[in-house]
Amino acid sequence: MGPHSTGTHRMRTAITVERWTPLSIASVALAVAVLIGLAFGPLVLGANAVDELTTLFIYVILAVMWNALAGYGGLVSVGQQAFFGLGAYAAVRLADFGVGVYPALVLGALLVGLVSLPISAFMLRLKAGEFAIGMWVVAELAHLLVNLDSLVQGETGTSLIALNAYAAETRHALTYWVALGAMTALLGTVFALLRSRVGAAIQAIRDNEEAADAVGVRVLRTKRIVFVLAAFGAGMAGALWLATAISFQPKTYFSVQWTAYMIFMVLVGGLGTFEGAILGAVIFFAIEAWFGSAGVWYLVGLGATALVFALFLPRGLWGVLESRTGWRLLPVGYRLRFSDGGSPLPHGRTASVPVHAGGSTSQG
Amino acid sequence: MIWLNQIVQGVLLGGYYALIACGLSFMFGVMRVINLAHGSLAVLAAYVLWLLADRYEISPFLGLGLVLPAMAALGWVLQRAVLERSARGGLLVPILSTFGLAIVIDNLLFEQFGADTRSLAPYIDTLSYDSWTITDDIYVGELAALIFATAVVLLGGLQLFLSFTPLGRAIRATAEDPDTVGLVGIDARTVNAAATAIAMVTVGLAGGALAMRATFDPYAGAPQLIFAFEAAVIGGAGSLWGTLLGGIVLGVAQTIGAQISPQGFLIAGHAVFLAVLFARLWRGRIADWVRIRRGRIA
Numbered sequence: 001m002g003p004h005s006t007g008t009h010r011m012r013t014a015i016t017v018e019r020w021t022p023l024s025i026a027s028v029a030l031a032v033a034v035l036i037g038l039a040f041g042p043l044v045l046g047a048n049a050v051d052e053l054t055t056l057f058i059y060v061i062l063a064v065m066w067n068a069l070a071g072y073g074g075l076v077s078v079g080q081q082a083f084f085g086l087g088a089y090a091a092v093r094l095a096d097f098g099v100g101v102y103p104a105l106v107l108g109a110l111l112v113g114l115v116s117l118p119i120s121a122f123m124l125r126l127k128a129g130e131f132a133i134g135m136w137v138v139a140e141l142a143h144l145l146v147n148l149d150s151l152v153q154g155e156t157g158t159s160l161i162a163l164n165a166y167a168a169e170t171r172h173a174l175t176y177w178v179a180l181g182a183m184t185a186l187l188g189t190v191f192a193l194l195r196s197r198v199g200a201a202i203q204a205i206r207d208n209e210e211a212a213d214a215v216g217v218r219v220l221r222t223k224r225i226v227f228v229l230a231a232f233g234a235g236m237a238g239a240l241w242l243a244t245a246i247s248f249q250p251k252t253y254f255s256v257q258w259t260a261y262m263i264f265m266v267l268v269g270g271l272g273t274f275e276g277a278i279l280g281a282v283i284f285f286a287i288e289a290w291f292g293s294a295g296v297w298y299l300v301g302l303g304a305t306a307l308v309f310a311l312f313l314p315r316g317l318w319g320v321l322e323s324r325t326g327w328r329l330l331p332v333g334y335r336l337r338f339s340d341g342g343s344p345l346p347h348g349r350t351a352s353v354p355v356h357a358g359g360s361t362s363q364g
Numbered sequence: 365m366i367w368l369n370q371i372v373q374g375v376l377l378g379g380y381y382a383l384i385a386c387g388l389s390f391m392f393g394v395m396r397v398i399n400l401a402h403g404s405l406a407v408l409a410a411y412v413l414w415l416l417a418d419r420y421e422i423s424p425f426l427g428l429g430l431v432l433p434a435m436a437a438l439g440w441v442l443q444r445a446v447l448e449r450s451a452r453g454g455l456l457v458p459i460l461s462t463f464g465l466a467i468v469i470d471n472l473l474f475e476q477f478g479a480d481t482r483s484l485a486p487y488i489d490t491l492s493y494d495s496w497t498i499t500d501d502i503y504v505g506e507l508a509a510l511i512f513a514t515a516v517v518l519l520g521g522l523q524l525f526l527s528f529t530p531l532g533r534a535i536r537a538t539a540e541d542p543d544t545v546g547l548v549g550i551d552a553r554t555v556n557a558a559a560t561a562i563a564m565v566t567v568g569l570a571g572g573a574l575a576m577r578a579t580f581d582p583y584a585g586a587p588q589l590i591f592a593f594e595a596a597v598i599g600g601a602g603s604l605w606g607t608l609l610g611g612i613v614l615g616v617a618q619t620i621g622a623q624i625s626p627q628g629f630l631i632a633g634h635a636v637f638l639a640v641l642f643a644r645l646w647r648g649r650i651a652d653w654v655r656i657r658r659g660r661i662a
Contacts, residue, residue: 122641125641137593
């Protein structure tokens with residue numbers, strides 16, 4: 001029973017389901033071209049530009065991962081700094097054990113994904129606001145436990161000394177490529193996940209958990225997939241940040257500010273839209289470049305902007321643009337087209353999420 | 365004996381946690397909203413009290429007479445301007461909007477008052493260190509006892525208020541079904557605004573307690589929110605007397621943790637919170653299992 005069958009209820013109006021449109025084919029091709037172009041970055045750009053772009057890639061990772069969790073999964077966490085900090089810590093630890101410094105970044109993030117599994121068993125039982133602050137408690141605990149490691153020396157912190165083995169220019173280029181690769185891989189994963197049955201299931205849970213459960217979506221398992229992916233992504237971002245900053249001070253990495261940044265990027269760009277999270281990361285990157293030096297007032301501005309968007313524009317800039325223009329650059333949803341010349345449904349981004357997504361009966 | 369004293373101190377500390385958790389628990393019970401700016405608003409009240417005492421030499425207890433009505437007004441505005449609009453956007457928007465508000469409050473406080481830690485202890489005479497000696501090893505601080513008593517009176521008072529007053533009944537009815545109460549002549553918007561105002565009065569009291577018993581700084585809101593949340597969840601979110609018990613459990617765990625190791629204070633608190641969550645999870649599973657078995661037999 002796919003969405004096709006809805007056509008029978010509309011008498012002679014046949015409805016076709018479309019994913020790819022000429023616009024989305026063009027924009028995906030453009031995105032791939034941009035990514036390929038970016039791969040040549042360190043060969044043509046100056047050291048400063050390479051560093052700046054690396055930072056942008058990390059912001060994109062943070063925004064896309066938080067958006068996958070909150071925007072698609074309906075799991076608003078204010079504790080993602082737990083995984084960000086643990087990713088950096090795992091990289092420092094592994095490098096200290098003698099693992100090569102760049103493999104340590106990826107391996108560290110994988111470990112964070114692994115650690116998030118048992119955490120999910122606790123946290124996914126909590127609802128809405130309870131989940132949000134519960135994750136914050138997890139972040140505080142992770143911070144305190146990391147401080148106990150003698151390698152970290154409490155709040156004094158430590159450094160990723162192994163990076164000194166590389167000449168500055170090589171190091172910047174390598175970090176850039178790892179960040180670009182991680183960003184591309186994570187974007188691709190989220191894209192593929194959203195187009196899969198899991199993607200439909202996730203959004204069904206976000207929109208109505210009981211209803212999703214009733215039609216056979218495995219709620220807990222589906223949430224766990226998003227949770228672990230988001231933890232892995234945040235861990236990767238933390239490890240990459242460490243590679244750019246070199247020094248590891250627990251207080252900086254486990255700061256709730258990281259989550260504030262993620263929320264800002266996603267709210268401004270567009271909660272629950274794939275394109276919006278990327279747009280939000282670019283906007284945040286620009287705002288930080290212009291106003292970052294304003295210190296405390298800059299933070300006040302970020303908080304106030306997040307508040308205003310939550311109250312008045314909860315779908316963000318991309319959400320507004322999308323509903324005005326009907327643009328869908330990346331085909332992560334479905335939409336219906338009426339064959340008698342009618343236009344697509346105005347808000348049809350996920351107008352016909354297939355309900356057969358989950359498989360057999362629900363668990364837990 | 366030193367352990368017994370730690371437990372006594374933990375119970376007294378639990379009184380403060382119950383006080384700060386009371387408003388959070390009340391709002392969760394009534395409006396299903398968790399206000400992430402809860403701790404920051406308590407710290408805001410603490411700063412106003414400090415300002416009144418430091419600049420205008422108004423005793424903190426007199427200051428509360430000014431700050432509590434102001435907090436009530438702020439609660440009314442908060443409900444009308446932020447929470448009401450957020451709640452229309454679903455369950456997730458209030459989390460985002462109150463988180464944004466918390467960032468604004470924290471950083472404005474930093475902008476205004478700088479990074480220095482402050483305390484009201486110098487403005488309350490000997491109350492900040494007076495204590496009753498019970499035995500050689502056990503003493504009870506007068507301020508800590510006062511805060512504990514305030515928490516008990518407040519929680520009891522709220523319970524009586526919800527049970528026996530017309531407004532209390534209206535608040536409970538609105539919590540039950542905000543659409544239907546309109547049919548019996550209750551304005552849900554006004555009732556929710558009144559409930560938030562009451563919650564903010566408790567936040568003002570908690571801010572006063574925080575400022576008198578310890579030091580605070582512009583970013584002290586986040587830990588207060590976390591402690592309040594832990595106490596509320598341990599006690600069973602939304603239950604007022606449970607909140608007192610939750611506060612005590614958290615306080616005792618922290619003081620015992622501190623006795624074990626210097627970092628143990630915070631770690632033990634968070635660990636107890638997670639342990640309680642875990643126990644609930646298992647209790648649910650066991651209950652489900654029993655139900656299934658019974659179902660099969662029947």
